[in-house]
Amino acid sequence: LTRIAVFASGRGSNFRSLARAAAADDFPGRIELLLSDRKDAGALAIAAEFGIPSAVVEDGKPRGRLSPASEASLLAACREAGAEWICLAGFMRILGAGFLGAYPDRVVNIHPSLLPSFPGLDAQGQAFAHGVKVSGCTVHLVDAGVDTGPIVMQRAVGAEGARSADELAARILAVEHELYPAALRRLLEEPWERRGRRIVFTRNTEVGP
Amino acid sequence: LTRIAVFASGRGSNFRSLARAAAADDFPGRIELLLSDRKDAGALAIAAEFGIPSAVVEDGKPRGRLSPASEASLLAACREAGAEWICLAGFMRILGAGFLGAYPDRVVNIHPSLLPSFPGLDAQGQAFAHGVKVSGCTVHLVDAGVDTGPIVMQRAVGAEGARSADELAARILAVEHELYPAALRRLLEEPWERRGRRIVFTRNTEVGP
Numbered sequence: 001l002t003r004i005a006v007f008a009s010g011r012g013s014n015f016r017s018l019a020r021a022a023a024a025d026d027f028p029g030r031i032e033l034l035l036s037d038r039k040d041a042g043a044l045a046i047a048a049e050f051g052i053p054s055a056v057v058e059d060g061k062p063r064g065r066l067s068p069a070s071e072a073s074l075l076a077a078c079r080e081a082g083a084e085w086i087c088l089a090g091f092m093r094i095l096g097a098g099f100l101g102a103y104p105d106r107v108v109n110i111h112p113s114l115l116p117s118f119p120g121l122d123a124q125g126q127a128f129a130h131g132v133k134v135s136g137c138t139v140h141l142v143d144a145g146v147d148t149g150p151i152v153m154q155r156a157v158g159a160e161g162a163r164s165a166d167e168l169a170a171r172i173l174a175v176e177h178e179l180y181p182a183a184l185r186r187l188l189e190e191p192w193e194r195r196g197r198r199i200v201f202t203r204n205t206e207v208g209p
Numbered sequence: 210l211t212r213i214a215v216f217a218s219g220r221g222s223n224f225r226s227l228a229r230a231a232a233a234d235d236f237p238g239r240i241e242l243l244l245s246d247r248k249d250a251g252a253l254a255i256a257a258e259f260g261i262p263s264a265v266v267e268d269g270k271p272r273g274r275l276s277p278a279s280e281a282s283l284l285a286a287c288r289e290a291g292a293e294w295i296c297l298a299g300f301m302r303i304l305g306a307g308f309l310g311a312y313p314d315r316v317v318n319i320h321p322s323l324l325p326s327f328p329g330l331d332a333q334g335q336a337f338a339h340g341v342k343v344s345g346c347t348v349h350l351v352d353a354g355v356d357t358g359p360i361v362m363q364r365a366v367g368a369e370g371a372r373s374a375d376e377l378a379a380r381i382l383a384v385e386h387e388l389y390p391a392a393l394r395r396l397l398e399e400p401w402e403r404r405g406r407r408i409v410f411t412r413n414t415e416v417g418p
Contacts, residue, residue, distance in 0.1 A: 114343055114365075117326045131407035133363040134323055136343060154342040156323075156365030160410075198340035201369075 002029040002188050005083035007074070007091035008036055012043025013173065014089035014110055014180055019050040021181030028188040033081040035074055037066070037093055053081070065094045075099050087184060088142065097144060105150075105194065107142040108187065110180045112172045114138060114154055119147035124169035127159065135159045135168060137176045139183035141199070150199045153183040211238040211397050214292035216283070216300035217245055221252025222382065223298035223319055223389055228259040230390030237397040242290040244283055246275070246302055262290070274303045284308050296393060297351065306353060314359075314403065316351040317396065319389045321381045323347060323363055328356035333378035336368065344368045344377060346385045348392035350408070359408045362392040 004022070008015045015034065022031045034047035034054040047054035055077055059070035066074070075098070078086065088095075088109040100107060113123035114136040120126075127135045136156040143149035155175050162168040186192070191202045213231070217224045224243065231240045243256035243263040256263035264286055268279035275283070284307070287295060297304075297318040309316060322332035323345040329335075336344045345365040352358035364384050371377040395401070401410045 114323055114326065114341070116339060116341075117323065129405065129407070130325060131360050131405075132323070132325075133347075133360055134345060134365050136365070138342075151340050151342055153369075156343050156345070160362075196338070196340075198338070 001027075002084050003032045003082045004029045004085045004087055004184075005033040005035060005078045005081055006031055006043075006087045006089050007093075008034065008043035008089045009038050009041055009092040010043065010090040012041060012046045012089065014176055015043045016046050017177040017181055018087060018089060018184065019046065019052060021185070023050065027181075028185060029085065032083055033077065035077055037070070037091070038062075043089070063092050065096060068096075068098065071096055071099050075102055078103075085184075085188070087180075089180070094146065095142065100142065100144065105141050108152065108184065109140055109142050109147070109149070110176055110183075111138045111140065111147045112169065112176060114156065115140060115147055115151060119145075122165075124172060125165040128162065128165035128168050133158070133160050135172060137172050137179055139180055150194060150197045152187060152199055153179055155179045210236075211293050212241045212291045213238045213294045213296055213393075214242040214244060214287045214290055215240055215252075215296045215298050216302075217243065217252035217298045218247050218250055218301040219252065219299040221250060221255045221299065223385055224252045225255050226386040227296060227298060227390055227393065228255060228261060230394070232259065236390075237394060238294065241292055242286065244286055246279070246300070247271075252298070272301050274305060277305075277307065280305055280308050284311055287312075294393075294397070296389075298389070303355065304351065309351065309353065314350050317361065317393065318349055318351050318356070318358070319385055319392075320347045320349065320356045321378065321385060323365065324349060324356055324360060331374075333381060334374040337371065337374035337377050342367070342369050344381060346381050346388055348389055359403060359406045361396060361408055362388055364388050 006015050031052050034052050036056050039056045044054050057070050057073045059067045086107040115138040118126040134156050138154045139152040141149040157172045157175050215224050240261050243261050245265050248265045253263050266279050266282045268276045295316040324347040327335040343365050347363045348361045350358040366381045366384050399410050399412050
């Protein structure tokens with residue numbers, strides 16, 4: 001089983017969907033560790049509920065880039081747990097080259113839009129204000145940019161009739177909870193390769209340049 | 210019946226889908242005129258097939274912004290035909306403020322991506338190279354930008370397993386042929402309003418800011 005660490009800053013609903021999926025006998029990975037940058041993160045209680053070890057690395061800022069010391073602490077914790085893959089699940093911090101270099105193409109994130117539309121904060125609010133009729137969510141590998149990495153899976157969500165950004169966000173979140181475990185499973189279970197910035201699952205007939 | 214002019218530069222497959230839809234007894238509009246900037250456009254033969262009057266306004270350049278004289282000719286032709294709405298269907302030219310000011314929020318376009326992702330030329334090639342797993346098409350009102358206007362309808366198209374940009378384009382085109390007549394029908398038939406850059410069909414429960 002592939003060993004996984006999950007990073008979360010918030011209530012942890014995507015972490016819960018991953019933990020639930022990973023508890024299945026046939027899941028190809030196991031969550032070894034939950035790390036948070038906030039000691040009030042709801043994700044910590046979920047970790048306890050699932051019997052997953054957890055730790056908090058606070059570095060004094062609520063958002064943005066982590067301090068080098070915090071990033072080193074997170075990396076040390078992942079290595080100690082033997083983590084091979086990192087899943088970001090509502091982790092509100094930007095990982096630097098030091099961390100990403102230790103896990104090349106092995107850090108995954110979920111984002112509540114159909115990237116490349118609406119990267120960054122409050123994607124659902126951006127999408128609502130823009131007036132899109134279709135939005136969705138994206139699981140992608142993390143690179144040095146903000147929500148710019150290669151796309152693993154996406155799923156569309158209808159935005160028509162949504163009366164607020166919150167209503168749109170709720171529709172998307174329900175799909176996120178299905179998509180993230182499905183995408184993680186495929187990454188761990190199926191053959192795939194990167195071609196430029198395309199991720200191609202080679203068990204498909206998906207070939208070409 | 211609302212009078213419509215369609216502008217096309219190419220083979221005219223989206224024009225054909227509009228002409229076919231508009232031929233139905235219950236369609237709320239009628240295509241009075243097909244205008245092209247190219248005398249070799251396949252759309253001209255389709256106009257003849259459907260008994261729709263057509264005209265060509267060539268201005269010496271194959272792409273980009275129209276000359277003021279060409280734009281004035283197109284506008285005069287639309288006015289003479291009594292056109293109330295303009296549908297761009299593979300029209301490879303940029304309309305200026307002179308034309309758009311004469312038809313405020315009454316010029317519609319279809320674009321082969323889920324805008325705001327991949328505006329401009331070769332949207333399908335851009336999407337394929339970016340590695341998206343979901344793309345689609347967008348019907349939008351035309352403003353002064355390139356594919357930046359308010360979104361009327363969108364539909365998602367799966368990109369997974371597409372082996373080339375052409376294969377993705379073919380999948381999207383099949384959906385364009387359904388979406389464009391459906392969106393035009395809604396614009397003509399249903400109550401709607403603009404709220405900022407959002408288009409809200411008010412027969413829905415869609416309310417809010």
